[in-house]
Amino acid sequence: MAETILLTRQVAVKAIVTENFKGQVASEINRNLQQIDAELQQLEFKGKRAIADLEKRAGTPAPPEMRVQIEGIRQQVEAEKMRLAQLKEEMSAQQQALAELPIGSVVTQFTVENPIEVRLGENIFQRLEGGEILVKDGVIQEIRI
Numbered sequence: 001m002a003e004t005i006l007l008t009r010q011v012a013v014k015a016i017v018t019e020n021f022k023g024q025v026a027s028e029i030n031r032n033l034q035q036i037d038a039e040l041q042q043l044e045f046k047g048k049r050a051i052a053d054l055e056k057r058a059g060t061p062a063p064p065e066m067r068v069q070i071e072g073i074r075q076q077v078e079a080e081k082m083r084l085a086q087l088k089e090e091m092s093a094q095q096q097a098l099a100e101l102p103i104g105s106v107v108t109q110f111t112v113e114n115p116i117e118v119r120l121g122e123n124i125f126q127r128l129e130g131g132e133i134l135v136k137d138g139v140i141q142e143i144r145i
Contacts, residue, residue, distance in 0.1 A: 004119045009128045011114045011145075016136040017105045022098060029095050036088045040081065047077035106134070114145075 015021055050073050058066035101107065111130075118127045131145040 004117050006115050006117050007128065008113045009116050009130055010111045011131040011133060012111050013109050013133045013135060014106050015109045016134065016141065017101045017103055017107060018137055019103065020137045022101065022103075025098055026095065029091055029098065033088060033091050033095075036084050036091065040084050043077060043080055043084070047073060109135075 051070055054066055054070050054073070058070075112133075114131065116127060118124060131143070133140060134142040134144070
């Protein structure tokens with residue numbers, strides 16, 4: 001019978017909000033917004049091109065099966081546009097929330113996994129409680145395990 005076992009627990013990486021932090025996150029959000037805009041333009045272009053190609057091949061009047069295909073493409077394009085618009089809205093909300101974050105506050109950036117050894121007789125819930133790593137402008141300030 002084993003006396004110990006190695007498990008994995010989640011450790012939160014938290015950042016102290018600074019002007020530098022806000023600037024970096026704002027730049028990342030802006031890059032994501034630009035990427036979404038580029039995807040929307042590309043989607044619009046590809047959708048119009050695919051529909052135009054089908055209409056050209058179908059001739060006039062378009063057979064029913066071609067009309068179904070064309071409508072399917074339109075629906076796919078609209079669904080993807082809606083998804084990207086929602087993503088853009090979420091990014092804009094993040095941008096607003098970032099602007100309102102007070103300097104010196106602490107936010108969770110992400111989590112990492114940390115191996116931990118547990119032994120017979122230990123309280124597993126206490127041992128697996130997630131730790132924290134506190135960073136300021138990317139530099140570790142504190143490790144709380």
